[in-house]
Amino acid sequence: MARELTKKERLAIPRHPMPARDPAERICHFEEVAIGYTDEMAVGEAERCLECKKPKCVVSCPVGIDIPAFVNAVANGRFSEALAIIKADNTLPAICGRVCPQEDQCEETCVTGNKGDSVAIGRLERFVADYERQRGEIRMPKCKSPSGFAVGIVGSGPAGLACAASLAMEGHAVTVFEALHKPGGVLIYGIPEFRLPKAIVRGEIRSLEDMGVEFRCNFVVGATATVNELMGEWGYDALFICTGAGLPYFMGIPGEELIGVCSANEFLTRVNLMRGFDFPNYDTPVAIGRQVAVVGAGNVAMDCCRTALRLGCEKVICLYRRTRSEAPARIEELEHAEEEGVDFRWLAAPVEVLGNEDGIVTGVRVQKMELGEPDLSGRPRPVPIEGSEYSIELDSIIVGIGQGANPLLTQATEALKVDKRGCIITEEITQMTSIPGVFAGGDIVTGAATVILAMGAGKLAAHSIDCYLRGVPMVVEEEAVDDDEDDAGLAALIPSEPETRTQNGAH
């Protein structure tokens, strides 16, 4: 039974740091950096929760997890119960606990965090998911009896997995189509092992298979079969398109075709999906040389920087045209990259890739920037400083400045309406596209965003698809929350010793 603690006592407990491998050791391999809480740490951290009456953390969670309930269960040592509470809203907690930008979501609005440090909700989520997994006690959510409906899901990334889980629970027959040879989408090809062990993703996929979800890899919808065929002769009653933002952006500067310039997608796919770090035991090579620059400062760029270090690069430079405060990466990723020795050059924009006569990269020309007025994204616009250019010698450049909508499926599906950026247009509430019975969500609708937002879209789409199939109107739960005086009062109790954590613009 948990200790009875007063609110003051709870507030006096400092936030438990995440145990992590030593930077010098961890850059020699690909094992996970964050080790995870012990039982004691988890209980201690959970005891910091003030159990607000109208918890804002729940509202800030894209999938609406009952956070105070699960944290309370942790505080009482009931870890399996805690996981069951999370799983009611989130089928992939081991993944979300690791990759969600909690500082911009649940932890941002946590009342404890108003003056001190918020409760480490993400770490607790990860803890309970790992607790169950490590004990081999994974319990399957109960599925309703077969509905007789078949749903096809196009893409096996976070949106697809979340949607598949919810639909399977409703008793629908679910097939997930994946273009690559392994399911998991960005969780497999994009996010590196040291941040998200692939065994966890495989475990989640196996759970879905145990629930009856069928995965069909090496199947490119739009090429192997079209949307119309799937809805016609293949007999699917509904489709959910979640093909992600799989079209790498390049910078559009001279020299970008040179040998040694590659997209973050290509670099990460070679390493993560194709295991290029283990060449020649695996056949796909990856060659980036000793000095590398990564352009961009989002999560993908951080993954590239840290992967490059683990491949043995002597110098990894991160070029970003704004400052650390505007960097879109999760704060933990920035901190880990800094600890590991990435050389951050803030306010630096590449203007030309330099190469030799064999077409091989020799360096990059960089222009210094300063911050100006906010642009359309609300972030200060980087303004070039005339005459500030300088050159950096490099062996290769990895471009991690973002991805657009992959046009393969949309171009092959004439009736599907897309916007100017190539993103699929959907009805706001139902997520239905211009084709009846065909729904869409995740990055292919919003543009590149986060794992949890895609999962949220997948989960909501599943609800909408379920209503569509059963012919009932979709009910949207309103989770209106007013400012609660009691909770505001709690905040006043918090000792004012701020450890400022500003983090803007999580993409």
Added chain:
Amino acid sequence: MGRILEIDEIAPAFKRYVIHEPGIARRHRAGQFVIVLLHEHSERIPLTIADSDAVRATITLVVQEVGKTTMEMGALRSGDSIEVVGPLGKPTHIEDWGACVCIGGGAGIAPLLPIARALGEAGNRVVSILGGRTEELLILRPEMEAASDEIHYTTDDGSFGAKGLVTHALDAYIDASGMPAMVIAIGPAVMMRAVAEQTRPLGIPTVVSLNTIMIDGTGMCGGCRVPVGGQSRFVCVDGPEFDGHQVDFDMLMKRQRIYLEHEEIARRRFLEAHECRAVAAGG
């Protein structure tokens, strides 16, 4: 997984694979390719589809053994299964142009075959020019002859057809029959560049099919990008066919060689292991 139904050597280091792939067979159109993965440790490699049979539910690949993966593929037996995804890339734009010259060099003859057939079916007069180092490397001759109204051969050593290059044969054809409406050239980059340089001053539209390094084949990695008309294009989704007069062949060839050293390491390692196995098997 695609089951290999037949595998036979059609020329030295050239094997033909007939693979059971109902979905791909049904949708394949001339000009498209697949990506093949042999096993968990393997590379994903793009291979152009040489033929498909919707009734038998098969596709045919003709593969030249040049590196580790293609050699390893050549060691497979019928009954083995490999991972195949496709059909990828844009199909060839087929119209009734009039007289079309189809130029194939070496391994490029295989992807040319379905294009020549489709052009013929659309009403074109198909004139094929096939080139190779020597007679036995002129693959798929009976099939190409059946698909062509007129056919010419060139070999580097003069062992079959005219001694010389495909560009010489194209010159000879133009001298004899006038300008074709369209040229389609598939083969090594140097050959496609030579053809494009030859037809550019004559103003003959020329389509080439590019073969680059790829991973996913769906536009996700950008590893296959090539400058075309000053713009970066993805061979996997924008191609594989492009206007030959716009392709930056110099950069294409440089990019094809990015992993040359690694390919050599992998090839040597494979051959050594293969020889060891042969010795152990009492060879």
